[in-house]
Amino acid sequence: MPWKAEAGVLLAVALLGAGALGAVQPATGVPTEVVQLTQFGPAAGVLAVALLWPERIRARLAGTVRARRDTAGAGPGRNRADLLLLLTAPLIIALAAGAYALLDGDGDARLTDPRSLAHPFALIVLAQLIGACGEELGWRCYLQPLLRTRFGPLTASAAVGLLWGCWHVQVFAQRPAYAAGFLLGTVAMSVLLGLALEGVRAHRLLLAGGFHTLVNLGMLLTMDEEDGTVLPMALFGGACLLAAVPWVLRARRDGDLEPSVAPGRIPAAPHGAR
Template identity: 65%
Template sequence: MRMTPVDFRAMASFLAVTFLAAGVLGAVQPATGIPVEVIQLTQFGPALGVGVAAMLWPGRVRALLTGGLPGRGGRGVLLIVTAPLIIVVSAGAYAALSGEVRFTRPDAPFALIASAQLIGACGEEIGWRCFLQPLLRTRFGPLAASVAVGIVWGVWHVQVFAQHPVYAGAFLLAAVSMSVVMGWALEGARASKLLFAGGFHALINLGMLLFMDEESGTVLPMVLFGVSCLMAAGVWTWLSAGRGWATAAAPAKLTAIMEDVR
């Protein structure tokens, strides 16, 4: 169950294109006139990374994207439910501590923002949870693979590190924790994983936009959000690892599929 040189090259190509494309897309967005509250073009960096990897190694990328294990729709539904719970806990804790209820009314129509956020989230998740997660899963367990993806995902939001160090640390904690949640929820999933991962991601983004004022750089809301995500990750880990929800055979089966393609 070790990664082949081809898999390392595919991962390196994906990451290089993902980071480079995100930088370029972020630089050109002001010229497009598209408001960042509607969608951030950087979100399509991972999709472009997968596209390049697919052109170079089509069989292996197809195997990773489609998977080879029976899906579990029930966990996907629980994943979708987890997103608003994280926001409720975060916003509720902030209101209790500060006496202020945060709500940001968007300038653009909400239906447009919600649709665009789902598209953008899927543009990210086809790379993070549909490609990189199963690729690392051929070598590591579900928790280790999810943590690794979460770290890369968090660091990819490089603009966050221009904020206060505590804000940046809390964001990184949230990214890793959400990656763990999605990793457990999508363990063994097949075609439905993009929709569930994108739905969870979009709901989180919408909740942060409306109730957490994520772009302000204020430390306390981000800290509370990070702690809420960590709590969710703890519950999912307890349910998945502690109660036998994990799919222990996933690496062997997926590795066998990968070995049959080039």
């Protein structure tokens, strides 16, 4: 099936491209604290799909930056939903870091002063946003709409989250509990992102990339999971799950959880264009 071929090419190039970019990063002199070049693997996957199927790429990426043509105007709750999505990222960090401080008993030691970083924090923020957008171009702006031509929003979002998590292959070199916490986090974040962006017909990349950036920066400044410590990663996964629940309940209340999908078509915005 064409959609399976598109997804397969995207994932293969995203994985191989990330590996190649990670291998050459030391030679570029770009510090991983500023940005990890592996984040541009999914963007490379989208480029490969665009070269193979140029006639399909415009429909898949509709709404990534500009509004789709089927958008009649912003719904009354759109700006509020966008703000809630971006506020959910610091909520996840607050839940995870707060629980870590309570359970570990030495949470203050994990807080990092942005001024103490080896590079200017403004540079890190900008680079993190660019890197996050490199990922989200593939995950939320291309793969999510692609799977939505076949599945409902919850199924498509969970599948993207699982693939997104497995794409971080280095996680599986850690202990199983660490990898499980990470996968729980990616699936839960993907579900809330997928539901929050359902029907969004403009600026999807900036919204998804902004959320992703806020989470990454929060982890950088408040947690120490990078050394393979299980507790902070498990708490992070749990915080993501808790944060996703209201979005699932909201979608269920509005009847948007599993709307019918016409094969090959990207669904229109429910309850009016957003």
